Amino acid sequence: MGTLTVNLSGLELSNPVIAASGTYGYGMEYLDFYDVNCIGSFSIKGTTLHPRTGNRQPRIAEYDGGLLNAVGLENPGVEHVVQEIFPRLQKVYRGKVLANVSGFSMEEYCACAQRLDEQDIVGIIELNISCPNVHGGGMAFGMDAACAAELTAAVRRCVKKPLYVKCTPQCPDLVDLCRRVEDAGADGLVLVNTFLGMRLDRHTGKPLLANVTGGVSGSGIFPQALYRVYQVYPHVHIPIIGCGGVSCGSDVIEMLSAGASAVEIGTQNLLDPMCVPKVLRELEDYCREEHIQHITDLIGRAHQ
Numbered sequence: 001m002g003t004l005t006v007n008l009s010g011l012e013l014s015n016p017v018i019a020a021s022g023t024y025g026y027g028m029e030y031l032d033f034y035d036v037n038c039i040g041s042f043s044i045k046g047t048t049l050h051p052r053t054g055n056r057q058p059r060i061a062e063y064d065g066g067l068l069n070a071v072g073l074e075n076p077g078v079e080h081v082v083q084e085i086f087p088r089l090q091k092v093y094r095g096k097v098l099a100n101v102s103g104f105s106m107e108e109y110c111a112c113a114q115r116l117d118e119q120d121i122v123g124i125i126e127l128n129i130s131c132p133n134v135h136g137g138g139m140a141f142g143m144d145a146a147c148a149a150e151l152t153a154a155v156r157r158c159v160k161k162p163l164y165v166k167c168t169p170q171c172p173d174l175v176d177l178c179r180r181v182e183d184a185g186a187d188g189l190v191l192v193n194t195f196l197g198m199r200l201d202r203h204t205g206k207p208l209l210a211n212v213t214g215g216v217s218g219s220g221i222f223p224q225a226l227y228r229v230y231q232v233y234p235h236v237h238i239p240i241i242g243c244g245g246v247s248c249g250s251d252v253i254e255m256l257s258a259g260a261s262a263v264e265i266g267t268q269n270l271l272d273p274m275c276v277p278k279v280l281r282e283l284e285d286y287c288r289e290e291h292i293q294h295i296t297d298l299i300g301r302a303h304q
């Protein structure tokens, strides 16, 4: 067992670094930069039952701490992912992926999750109830604890693989929602998705994003994401994947110390495509220098 290995609900990963949904494509996009087999795992682009073209352009804006996006779940639909993309991916990637699932109704979520659950390459179903950029679905399920629990229970009945629920930091009582999602059968949590925000054009005073608002991500949200993990950890018994603004090895260490069992990196992949191998080197150096026998020894130490 290597120093960096982690186990998420029975899924053994070589390290705790996972690329976040929507920022890593289907993994193959990064093959020009490095062998993607070095990564713990990655979450595929949010997948819906039917193909989606997403929101109108412009749908990306920048700020000093990262990005705002309002992509709106553009994806080719679950059948294309299963029949066209996974077979190509399996030729170059030996690991398992997190299948990020979204939808606009309970039935859609269930049908999509069930289809992805049947695939060998899928290790974890990541239920996205936190997309701020679509109307009616996504975050609507993640704002209300009863709704989130009902959806979790419905999807739980349709899938056999570990089910992780990805939450929105916009939710008014995140601790309560996470508890209820755990009671409804979730095997893990992903904390958190993007924060709602906006930017205006300084010349016209009008919104930069066609959608007006977008999801704020990148290093600027790290302290807030870290706090969500710290806040929820003592109240649940299931693993947490920390997500939001992680951009270096030191951020990973902080997330684990706050209570995360693994960490997702999103926007930093877009800013620096070599960030995953860099973070892995930093984690190895840290463990060696600090005489950490196993990286899991760091989990939750902020609470001790």
Ligand SMILES: Cc1cc2nc3c(=O)[nH]c(=O)nc-3n(C[C@H](O)[C@H](O)[C@H](O)COP(=O)(O)O)c2cc1C
Residues within 6 Å of the ligand: 020, 021, 022, 023, 045, 046, 047, 067, 069, 071, 073, 100, 128, 131, 166, 192, 193, 194, 216, 217, 218, 219, 221, 243, 244, 245, 246, 264, 265, 266, 267, 268
């Ligand atoms: C361009 C873009 C697209 C995204 N698409 C998805 C998505 O399809 N599903 C999802 O759950 N999260 C999506 N996210 C959110 C990320 O997975 C991640 O939760 C968020 O960006 C916070 O992490 P970060 O600060 O490391 O980027 C997207 C983020 C960005 C920047």
